[in-house]
Amino acid sequence: MNEQLLMKTASDMVKKGKGILAADESTPTIGKRFSQIAVESTFESRNEYRDMLFTADKMEEYISGVIMYDETLRQSTTSNDKTPFTKLLSDKNVLPGIKVDTGAKNLAGAPNEKITEGLDGLRERLVEYYEMGARFAKWRAVITIGDSIPSDHCIVANAHGLARYASLCQESNIVPIVEPEILMDGEHNIDTCYEVTNKTLDCVFDVLKLHNVMLEGIVLKPNMVISGMECDQQANVDTVSEMTVNALKENVPSEVPGIAFLSGGQSSDDATLHLNSMNKNNVSLPWNLTFSYGRALQADALIGWGGENREKGQEAFLNRAKNNGLASMGML
C-alpha cells in the first residue's frame, strides 16, 4: 500500500473548486433515466451519452474525477480515434473512478432493509481496475428510515461492508469513496434524519478504524441532513446546511481530507444551494466540502441531449458543474 499516493489521490479528488461527476449508473438505472427522455438504452447509446459528458470542453475546470460503471470504464470515445475513456480523462487530469459494489439486496433478518453486496472477488477486480487506470472506487450502502428502522443490525452490517471494501481498495492503491446513504424517501422530519445520520456516521468511523483503514486516504460521501421527501415541513437551506455540518463535526475525524456529498433526489438547484451555504458559513472546517452528484449534475444534461443534441447536453452539464464548483468554495 502506497500511503503517499493514496493521500495525494484523495486530496486531488476534493480540491477546492472541483468535485466529482457520478456517472456510474448501472445498466438498469441508466435505462430508467433514458426511458424518461424516450431514448433506447443500448451499448451504443450509453457510450454516446457518456462520451457527450466526458468530452465537454473544459469540464476539467470543475470536475476532479468521474465515477464509472464497469461497462463505461471499458468504453472509448465515439470519434474516429476511439480513445479509451480512462485515457481521455487522465490526459485532462480528471481521475477515473469505478463503482465496485454489486448493489443493495434485501438484508436477511431485517424486513425492509438493505445490505450492499460485492465483496466476493473484489481483491482481484481491484487489481484489474487499477491496471485499467482507475484510481478511486465507490461503494454505496443504503439506510432506510421507516417504522422502527433503521435497525442497529442494518447499520452495523453495512458499516462492516464499507470497511472491508475500503481496506481492500487501499491495499490496491485505490482510494475508497465511503458512501453511507440515508435515503430521503419517507415522511420523517429533519431531526430524524439528523439522528440517523449521526448514528450511522459514528458506527461507520468506528468500524473503519477497527479495520485499520487509513482515514487520510478515503473520501466520505454522505447524504445531507434533510427533511424526508414526503414530510409536510421542509427545512430551509440554512437549516439543512447547519444540521449537516453539525453531524459531520460530531463524527468525521479531521484526518479525512474531504467530504463529497451525494444529491440523493434533491432538485439540482437545492443540491447546489445547500453545498454553497455550508461552504459560505463555515470557513475553517478540517475537511473540504464538495459534490459527487449524479442526478443533480446530469438531469438537465439528459434533457438537453435527448439522444442527439450533444451541444445542448454539454452546455447544461457544464453550467451545473460550474455552479457546483463555485458552491464548493461558497462563492455563489
Ligand code: 13P
Ligand atoms: P445522486 O447524486 O443522484 O444521489 O448519485 C450519487 C451517487 O453516486 C449515488 O450512489
